[in-house]
Amino acid sequence: MPKVSALDMPDVPMGQLPEHLQLQRTRVVCKADAPIHTEAIQYSGAYASMGVDNSLQLESFCNNFKIEVIRLTEDEIEFDMIGIDASLANAFRRILIAEVPTMAIEKVLMVNNTSVIADEVLAHRLGLIPLNADPSLFEYLSENDSPNERNTIVYKLDVSCKKGGPRMTVKSDQLKWLPSGSELEMTPPNQSAKPKSYTSFSCSQDSMPEFSKKPLGVKHEDIIIAKLGPGQAIELEAHAVKGIGKVHAKWSPVSTAWYRMLPEVVLLKDIKGDDAEKLVKKCPVNVFDIEDLGNGEKKAVVSKPRACTLCRECIRGVNEELVELRRVKDHFIFTIESAGALPPEVLFTEAVKILEDKCDRVISDLS
Structure with missing residues (x-):
């Protein structure tokens, strides 16, 4: 990443990142050919010149981390894990598949x-x-x-x-x-x-x-x-x-356990009239909808961004400069399908306990 001095951007206060850097830090941008900004920026001093501390702080993690249960049935649970890194989400997935007895x-x-x-x-x-x-x-x-x-x-x-x-x-x-x-x-x-x-x-x-x-x-x-x-x-x-x-x-107690980053669909410009109708028809999972502005005018709006499957149909061709597909780097939609032996919510609790035991062993070995 090129070095940027806060003196070069007088309109950005110290302690805040400019919009384009904040986007690179927190979002994966999915272009028509390939995603960009996929790497997590781990170096604690990456934004030191702008007064932003990029290090991992336990207090900040405890304040920002949360889990929201979206759907729970007898054999399946879907929940959001907010404020964690992909490595931690993947650790839960691997433990669920291979280490919960x-x-x-x-x-x-x-x-x-x-x-x-x-x-x-x-x-x-x-x-x-x-x-x-x-x-x-x-x-x-x-x-x-x-x-x-x-x-x-x-x-x-x-x-x-x-x-x-x-x-x-x-x-x-x-x-x-x-x-x-x-x-x-x-x-x-x-x-x-x-x-x-x-x-x-x-x-x-x-x-x-x-x-x-x-x-x-x-x-x-x-x-x-x-x-x-x-x-x-x-x-x-x-x-x-x-x-x-x-x-x-x-x-293995699960038939599958998987996660994906939270989709974020952004309209960079207003899309109205026939273009709005074409955009809505392009999406196979109905992410977009039509809003009636009155006087016969219509425009496209993002109604169900969570349903986005990243098929990229909406950004192919003329719409590439109008729609931007993003993924939130620290927000994961986690799905667990139990094979039947244990309820899905119990499976995740057991996975947390196993990861906790692993951490305790590492701390004990280091000390």
């Missing part, structure tokens, strides 16, 4: 499978079914631990299609929770040894207070697992454990 089927004990789906493919399909289980109530299962009521959920699937009958669709609601643990027995190493179960539950999970009110079933009961023809059958036992998305995608 959930429960998922990890081990499948196949007793009988005469369907057309191979054992390993069937096990993979079962692992992707969202489970209605709170991961905070469970512990991680390490290599040295035995499966117990605190780290494992056991499900059973036993279905068959009668010979001579119609084809049968196997859905996720046919997975039955076994609160007392595995019903299968391991093959003993020698005939004199007593057979053992694959799990070591000391008590039934449905007798524990945290599980008695809410059965540990599946989140969606209409997920198709397989289709059986006459005479085919599936009998298996599935063991679910706690994990995170960076190990395998089946533990």
Whole structure:
């Protein structure tokens, strides 16, 4: 950036930036071919000659940062994060995808499978079914631990299609929770040894207070697992454990988590008459509207800038000098779609806690 002295701009008071520099500092301008001013200006003394401190101040961040919830449903939340850097917004996105734990089927004990789906493919399909289980109530299962009521959920699937009958669709609601643990027995190493179960539950999970009110079933009961023809059958036992998305995608708690900068659409000049009508028709998401000025005069106005998808149709051709598309650098529209295991608002809260723990570890290592 070229050095600019405040003496060269007597009409700009000390402590304030001229309009063009403030635009570069706070906005990404989207031209017809490519965006400009995309880099964040991090150097604290970038505007020192004009009396502006560009350093990050904790007090200023606390005063300016805020979150506004725009939309909240059972499986999705959209909210605005205002006053943060893109790196921090991206940190939340990555944590949501890869580091917030959930429960998922990890081990499948196949007793009988005469369907057309191979054992390993069937096990993979079962692992992707969202489970209605709170991961905070469970512990991680390490290599040295035995499966117990605190780290494992056991499900059973036993279905068959009668010979001579119609084809049968196997859905996720046919997975039955076994609160007392595995019903299968391991093959003993020698005939004199007593057979053992694959799990070591000391008590039934449905007798524990945290599980008695809410059965540990599946989140969606209409997920198709397989289709059986006459005479085919599936009998298996599935063991679910706690994990995170960076190990395998089946533990990722979100179907997607994404963000975008807040759109800002600016009309540089009044657009009236037929030009206004053409501008409104160019936008596929109805960002613009027509305002009636009276006496048969009309002009274009920006009615829904938030809906802008940056298709750039409005700035192509003759309109490039009339309309300017911008993005606010410190204002992010964040969307979280839960896979079903946890509500979307809880997912973001858990991501904040994980980032806080990371920061505490760094501070502890530095000190």
